[in-house]
Amino acid sequence: MTTVTAPVESLDTEGRGWLGIVYAAVWLAFLEAPAATAVQLLPSPRGFIGLVLLAAFAAAYLATFLFTRAVRRAGGRIPWQRAVTGVTVLAVIAAALCVAVGQDGTATFVFLAVAIVISFEWRWAMVLVAVVAVANEVLPHLVSGWTRQASLTLAIALAAFAMSGVLRVIDRNLKLLEAHRTNTELVVENERSRFARDLHDILGHSLTVIALKAELAGKLFDADPERARAEVADLERLSRDALADVRRAVEGYRELTLPGELARARTALAAADIDAELPNSTDEVESDLRELFAWTVREGVTNVLKHSGARRCEVVLGASRAEVRDDGPGPTSPGGSGSGLRGLEERAHAVGATVVTRRLEPGWSLAVVRA
Template identity: 35%
Template structure:
C-alpha cells in the first residue's frame, strides 16, 4: 500500500551544512535523486505485503502456465495500483480513467484469488486503498465496503473466517478509509499552495499598478509641461531668443524637479518596513525547515527611521538563524516594555540552536556591529546572548511620547 505524493521528503540543507528536519512535500513529485529514492523506499515498504502472492508463485505449487499468468497479473496489478495512488493524488486523472483502472484492479484481484488461492486475497486490500485514494468520500465508502465484503465472501470459501476477518478484512477497511483522509489532506495542501501562489501574483500585480499610478502622477504633468514648453521655445527661438531661453530655463527646472520626485519615490519603494520583514522572516525560516513563531502585525505610528532600523535588525537576525544556528525553532517578539529609562519598543529574536562540538565561540561580526551602529543613530541598544538554550538577539528603541515633526509610517 504505497503512500501517495504527500510523504515526508528531505530538502537540501540550508547553508553551512547544518541538517534540517525533513520538509513535507505534499502533492508534489520528487525533484532530486534523494527524494526519488525516498519515494521508492516508501513504496517498497508497503509493497512488502505482496510477499504472500509472490511466495505462492515461487513455491512451485502451480502449473507453468498458471505461474506465468500469475506473474503477469501481479506485475500489471502493481503497475495500475501505483499509477492510481501515486499519480492521481498529485495530478488527477479523468473520471473515466479512474473508474476503468479501478475496475481493472478489482477484476484482476477477483480472477487471481479465485484461480490461485487464498494467498491472493491481499490484492483486495490494495483495491480498497485505491478506492479511498481516488474516489470521493461517498463513492469511496461504498466501494470500500463492497470490496471488503467481496473479499470476505471469497475468503470464507477457501479459509476459516477467523483468519480472513482480522488478517484481511480489517486492514482493507482501515487502509481504505485512512486513504480517504490522506487524499483529502493532499487535495487541501495542493489547493492551499495554489491559493498562496494566486495571492502572491495578485500582490505583485497590485504593486505594479501602484508603481504605474505613482509614476503617472509624478511624471505625467511634468513631461506634458516639458513637451509644451519645448514646442513653445522652438517657435520663439528664431524671433524671440530671449523668451526662448527663459522657456528652456523653465524646462530645466521642471526636469530637475521631476528627477527629484522620481528619486524620492524610488527611495520610498526601497525603504524597509517591519510588516514586510516580518513576513519575509516567517517565509525564510519556514523554507529552512525551522518552526517560526513570528508576529503577524507591527505597531502603528512608529517613526520611519526607527521602523527601518528594526527591520534591518530582524532581517539580519533571521539570516543568522538560518545560516549559523542549526536551530529547529525560532521565536520573534515585538512589544513595548517599561524600564527605568522610559518606554522602549523591544524586538527579540530567540532560537534553540546549539553550537557544534568544537566550534569557536560566536563573535559579533560585521553584521551585529553594523546593527549597533544603526541603533545608536536612533538612541537604541542591541544585546546578544549566546546561552546553552540557544542564541537571543534583542534590540530596543525608545518610544517618543510626542513624535511631532518626525515622519510616521503610513504604510505602502
C-alpha cells in the same frame, strides 16, 4: 497468514518527481505472501501464472497511482470512466490471483481499497471499499479451505480511512498553494497599478510643463532671446526634477509635499499664461491629509493645463478639503481625467476621503473632502 498493513502512499504536492513513485512502490512489499506462495508452486503453471498476475497487479496499481497523482496535482478530477476502468482491471487481476495462489491472493484487497479511494469521490469510494471488505468476510464461507481473516478486513478499513485522510490533507494543501499563488499575483498586480499610477501622476505633470515651456521657448527665440534662454534653463531644471521623481517612484518613495506642489503649480500656471490664485500657507491642513492634498493639487493643475483651456485657476485649501477650480470648459469625457483621477480616488479612499468633480458656471471643480 501474513498480516497486511495499510499502504498509505505519500502523494506529495510539491512535485518531488520519482520520489513519490518510490514511496508508493515500497508498500508493494506487503504482497510478499502471494509472491512466496507463487514461488512455492513453481514449476507448476499456477506458480508461473501467479507471478505474472502479481507483476501485472503491481504495474496496474502504480499506473493508477501515477495517473491520479498527476490529475490531482493539476487540480482536476478523475474521469468516472477512467476510475471504473482502473479499479475493474485491478479487481479482475486480484480475483485471478486468488484463483492461482489461493487465499494469500487476498492481500491485494488492501491495495484495491486504496486504489478505490484515490480514484472515486468519497461517498462512492466508501461504498466500494465496503464491498471489498464484505467480500473478504464472505469468501471464506464460500471457498473450501479458506479461513476468516479479521486482521485483513481491519487492514482494508484502516487503509481506506488513512488514504481518505491523506487525500483531504493534500487537497487542502493544493488549495492553500493556489490561494498563495493568487495572492502573489494580486500583490504583483497591485504593485504594477501603484507604479503606473505614480508614474502617471509624476510624469503627467512634469512633461506637460516641459512641453509648454518648450513651445514658449520656441516662440521667443527671435522675439526675446534672453527670455528664451531662461525658458530653456527652466526646461533643463524641470527635466532633472522629473528624472529625480521617477527615480523616487522606482525606489518606492513618495516624497511629495503640499508646499512644493503649490510652488510647482504657480510656476506651471504662469508659464501657461493662466492667472493663479493659490494659498500662501498650508498650516490649516490636517497632517494625515497633506500628502493627499498635494496629489490633489498636482492632478487638478495638470488637468487645467492639459484639458481646460482656462484663463484662471484657483486652489482652495481647508482643514479637511482641497479644491482646484478653473474657468474653462473642463474635461470632455464624463468620467473626468482618466487614470489620474482613478489614482486620486484610490488615495482618497485610503484615508476616508471622497473625490468630487462638478461643473461650475463657468468652469470645472475638482475637490477632495473628508467629512
